[in-house]
Amino acid sequence: MTDEQIFKHYINVAEILGEMFGPILEVIVHDLRKPEHSIIAIVNGHITGRTVGDGTSDLGVLRLRGEVPDKIVGYENQSPSGEKLKSSTLAIRNSEGELLGSFSMNLQISYFDQFGKFIEQLISTHSNTFTPKKEQFYLFTPREEIKAACQHFLVEQGLMGKPLNKAQKKEVVAYLHHEGHLNKRGVVTIISEELGVSRNTIYRYLKEIEQQIHNKGL
Known part of the structure; x- marks a missing residue:
């Protein structure tokens, strides 16, 4: 498989994941051979405000230096607007083991914070002097x-x-x-x-x- 075919494979995966979990999951494919303009595909870029042609992050620079592992899953992150993110990243290598780029995902967990508050409110109960501690439901026959x-x-x-x-x-x-x-x-x-x-x-x-x-x- 050529380097370009490898990138095409990851771009297809990015599109599927982004469409399936949009708009709360940003998926990015970086070509780290050109770090100043590394983003070659991005789905739901509104989460971090980036577009195709933008450069890599500081994590990408560290990856180029060999200072981070190939796979980092579920680390705490933050968007430029301050939204809480849960992020994962995977190095993209060719059959010779050479670093080509990275495949990254940013999940907007602030969405789930709001949803969690709704669920907490939905399932919460309140003490009431006019109702029994446990309601007895009557049978019908x-x-x-x-x-x-x-x-x-x-x-x-x-x-x-x-x-x-x-x-x-x-x-x-x-x-x-x-x-x-x-x-x-x-x-x-x-x-x-x-x-x-x-x-x-x-x-x-x-x-x-x-x-x-x-x-x-x-």
């Missing part, structure tokens, strides 16, 4: 509501995953009655299936519970 209520009671009582005796099953029904879950159509069938008892048993529990409530009110 009676079966899901009953199941969730049963699980809540069993967890609170330390009974989750344990076989329930008759008295404990009655306590579950009493809890559901107290929480207002028995005023929906079909809930007796749902509760009987959840507890593994007959519908008649649930009705008997309810009759006993209501009688107990009535006796307490006397």
